[in-house]
Amino acid sequence: MSRRSLISEALAASLNDPAPAPVPASDASPAAPRPNFTNKRLEAFGEAARIVKRPTIRLKPSECSIWSGNARDYSLLDEHRLHSLIDSILAEGGNRIPAVVRRTPQGELPYELVTGTRRHWAIAWLNANHYPDIELIAIIEDLDDEAAFRLADIENREREDISDLERGANYKAAVDRFYGGVQLRMAERLKISKSQLSRYIALTEIPPLLVSAFHSPMDLQAKYAEKLLPLLRDPTARGKLETAADQIASEQSFRRSGDEQPIAGSEVLARLLKAVTAKGRVQKAAIAGADGATVGQVDKDQQKLLTLTLMPSDLSTDDILEALRPVIEQAKIMRARRR
Template identity: 50%
Template sequence: MGNFVRDILTTLSYEPEPREVLHAEGEALSRLDQRLAGMVQGAGRSRTAISIRPADCSVWDGNPRDVPGLSVESCRSLIESIAQEDGNRIPVLVRHNPPEAEQPYQLLVGSRRRFAVDWLNHNGRPEIRLNAMIVDLSDEEAFRLADIENRERQDITELDRARSYQAAVDRFYNGVQSRMAEALNLSNSQLSRLLALAQMPDEVVEAFATREELRVRHSEVLTPLLRRPEQRERLIFAARAIGQDQQRRAATGERMIPAAAVLTRLKQAAQEGTPARNSETPLVLEEERVGRLRPVRDGLTLDLTVGRDTDLDRLLALVRSAVLEARARFAADDPRD
């Protein structure tokens, strides 16, 4: 079985190719899925696959998928399909765990299928088992195989993929990026951009409405600013304020700040600098300047341009956030404190 999977590693392209959209188990088939399904159908399941319980396998920590992030909602169509077919038609890939491990197997590929079968086992279908193939692969080969599958999955965020690459550089390639790029069929620049995304500070990540919204193209803009100490400090200061605003919006059900607006505000904070006590703060809503906040002797003064179609709730939330940020900044600068 190891030879078959190694053949997949050498013959499957990493980049998506034009092809018909095939569906099975409630989702589009990746090319890895097609190869695995074809093998099972051609050779006979009894000779190529085993049936195990989801609890029989631990999840390998080298897979970039955020397993705790899987949910019934995100796997709904897969759960329904597996229930109808009395099992997963496309097998998961596992390898033997060391003898001292609690579970006999380690899951390499198929986190969603394992989740779906486990959910069904606990919700009225205890008889369904997880169809699996046992393979003999090194950690580096297992990482490449999981990467092939996950590049075609829309529910793997660029951030999760980037962070898995960051961990893999040292773990599998002795810290040599060029070796990793060659193994994954990536250019050095592609890999460098992904690794830069992985290094985004937590404050920046939390400034975006969801992890999915933070993309490589955003880190390409922010990375040069984060490399300069003064700009980094200002950018992270602004990111904290935006993140707090996002949390408040999420708690109250308001519309979240879109990624484009977050990027604009972070750029402006880094490039324009933290406003001094005698300078103004521009107010930007969806990449358009709608006003300014200026310090005066006894406090702050506000100038606004309210258009006919301006979302008043969002405008007021922006003003509130800017005022709180200005108050905090002035308090930190006050020599009497």
């Protein structure tokens, strides 16, 4: 069954399937199995079914503001990323799975979108591109922020186009906002393991410089935090990671400009770790000016990173730059060979 079908079933169940009556203590099995991941997920869908009720309404995307508590970054959505959804909505004349909104009596717009961010964006795009009559099908529900967060999380867990970093930032904000900073309480409410929740939140501790080494935030997986964070706490290792990340980010930018394949996330991680663990001899060479006098020194490590050290000299700026020219040209040749 598709992810969308699972969400659809959960929403369609509504009040038609009341929660089962509790089992009397005398009939309960003393050795009840621990709930596994699938059971927890089904419980979460049951929670969604109890939260969301009928009927549906039709409205314009312009009537809705976007709730800030959703994990998805609305600003990152575009036509290319949502082309399949746009085609589907156009073919069906609307969104098959309703979005969830709540009324905002004190807001500038009458509704606030809780779930259905991609559907909202796609229909807004269609409205602006020759299809003004397509409306957003939605359910109005009276939800507090914590219930809205849980409902949005249930739907977002079934989406593959939300990065682990987006989830981590969303969870980090929610654990303080709704659960008093207690991750265990939040994990129990979301029906996920505390270790899984901790991995997502830990990902937000990775500094932007290291994030920039990855072609896209989608490439930065929650499990990478377990390997990178301990190294980031060591000042020496952190420096090596940041140097390697800066070089990788430059390569990623170069590849994007030339429409080349980006460096995969797993390879980025491997290169970052190698920058810390590799132990090799540093090659040194003197840089001489036109008169043979030493201008400086170039050091090349195992990662082929070059470090230039200039010495005090009476040479003019132009003479020094001329002495550095062969070093720079050689570095460009080495980079071209690696590609």
